[in-house]
Amino acid sequence: MKKAKNIMNINNIARAVVAVAIVLVIIAVALTFSRNFGGAASDDEYRSIVVVASGDTLSKLLTEQGFSNAQVLDIAKVLKSDADITSLRANSDKIEFVRADENAPVSKVVIIPSPWKQIEITCNADGQWQCQTIDIKPDTRVVYREGEILDGDSFYLAGGRAGIPDGILAEVYDLLAFEMDFERDVRAGQKFSVLYEENFSNGEKIDNGRILAVQFEALRGNVKMYRFKKADGKTGYYDENGNGAIKSLKRTPINNARVTSSFSNSRKHPVLGYTRAHKGVDFRASTGTPIPAAGAGRVVARGYNNGHGNYVKIRHNASYETLYAHMSRFAKGVVVGTTVKQGQTIGYVGSTGLSTGPHLHYEIIKDGKHVNPMTVKLPAINNLDKKDKERFQEYRKVLDEGVEHLSKHPEWFIQL
Numbered sequence: 001m002k003k004a005k006n007i008m009n010i011n012n013i014a015r016a017v018v019a020v021a022i023v024l025v026i027i028a029v030a031l032t033f034s035r036n037f038g039g040a041a042s043d044d045e046y047r048s049i050v051v052v053a054s055g056d057t058l059s060k061l062l063t064e065q066g067f068s069n070a071q072v073l074d075i076a077k078v079l080k081s082d083a084d085i086t087s088l089r090a091n092s093d094k095i096e097f098v099r100a101d102e103n104a105p106v107s108k109v110v111i112i113p114s115p116w117k118q119i120e121i122t123c124n125a126d127g128q129w130q131c132q133t134i135d136i137k138p139d140t141r142v143v144y145r146e147g148e149i150l151d152g153d154s155f156y157l158a159g160g161r162a163g164i165p166d167g168i169l170a171e172v173y174d175l176l177a178f179e180m181d182f183e184r185d186v187r188a189g190q191k192f193s194v195l196y197e198e199n200f201s202n203g204e205k206i207d208n209g210r211i212l213a214v215q216f217e218a219l220r221g222n223v224k225m226y227r228f229k230k231a232d233g234k235t236g237y238y239d240e241n242g243n244g245a246i247k248s249l250k251r252t253p254i255n256n257a258r259v260t261s262s263f264s265n266s267r268k269h270p271v272l273g274y275t276r277a278h279k280g281v282d283f284r285a286s287t288g289t290p291i292p293a294a295g296a297g298r299v300v301a302r303g304y305n306n307g308h309g310n311y312v313k314i315r316h317n318a319s320y321e322t323l324y325a326h327m328s329r330f331a332k333g334v335v336v337g338t339t340v341k342q343g344q345t346i347g348y349v350g351s352t353g354l355s356t357g358p359h360l361h362y363e364i365i366k367d368g369k370h371v372n373p374m375t376v377k378l379p380a381i382n383n384l385d386k387k388d389k390e391r392f393q394e395y396r397k398v399l400d401e402g403v404e405h406l407s408k409h410p411e412w413f414i415q416l
């Protein structure tokens with residue numbers, strides 16, 4: 001069985017996917033192996049595990065296990081000098097005591113501060129205690145989950161039903177938020193899938209790893225994103241054509257905000273009463289909700305006018321500007337000339353100017369012309385160069401094959 005690896009590269013996932021046909025065999029062997037291994041170990045030695053409770057000290061726990069005062073002092077000294085441990089954390093640290101048999105003295109103490117780290121304290125032939133820190137490598141498995149949006153569903157509900165953990169769903173949301181609007185683009189019948197890592201320690205799932213691939217049947221077409229490591233070592237997410245997942249601008253600056261009025265060239269104005277164009281999109285949000293900059297840029301206007309109320313305008317590059325209106329107040333330090341990062345708070349939702357209630361009015365201006373934030377094709381800011389793109393396309397095919405296999409056998413996983 002392959003050892004778990006922290007850093008995945010194209011080669012080991014390629015091998016893993018080629019091996020997918022024999023994954024079932026590997027799983028069967030792994031299960032048998034771990035059962036036998038566990039059994040054999042407990043036949044030879046007697047182990048007991050104590051979870052550190054509040055008020056427990058190392059000396060108290062060691063004394064309870066039959067250590068003498070001198071031994072306790074020796075162990076404390078070794079722990080401090082070699083592992084930099086002076087105290088235990090209640091309800092988190094575990095200590096394992098190993099004996100030759102139930103009545104024998106403790107021959108090994110293992111402090112387990114996390115699933116990925118152990119500190120083994122043993123006594124050598126001269127009666128001296130020594131300690132060693134051991135990093136536990138996660139047993140990483142790549143799993144595949146797919147879901148479908150039902151009537152009246154949200155992406156989060158459908159994802160939860162598909163068994164996708166919340167943290168992974170939130171990452172998928174952020175990753176696709178540049179491509180789709182989860183309020184308006186999500187319809188019953190749409191399917192999505194995620195290929196991601198799960199980390200195990202001793203057969204127990206501890207946490208989730210990285211998302212390797214994600215797919216969503218959006219209204220605008222099938223959106224696919226893949227995690228890929230470039231030749232320079234940097235990792236990012238890219239679509240099928242090698243364009244970066246992170247776009248220059250966000251269609252929806254405030255995550256999860258509901259669209260209450262969309263872009264149109266003619267609409268009846270709720271306050272003025274007559275028909276006029278709505279040059280942006282309105283997002284409902286409560287007063288005081290932070291408004292993040294949709295993209296990196298420089299503040300070119302900050303002020304008040306009768307229509308927009310308090311507003312900020314950001315220039316992103318030679319072509320693109322964005323405008324945020326009806327703010328209750330501006331963020332501290334955001335003035336004309338301020339350089340802002342994508343996601344940086346520039347102001348707070350309000351209802352200043354011509355507005356019927358708290359909301360964000362958001363405009364994207366391309367080459368001086370207002371465009372629909374929901375449909376405008378936004379430029380990516382982190383596309384792959386020619387060489388990386390070639391490698392990416394090979395890698396993507398391998399990942400697609402993995403997805404193909406796992407979609408037919410959702411109970412399988414790829415062992416890294």
Ligand SMILES: [Zn+2]
Nearest residue numbers: 280281282361
């Ligand atoms: Zn508006």
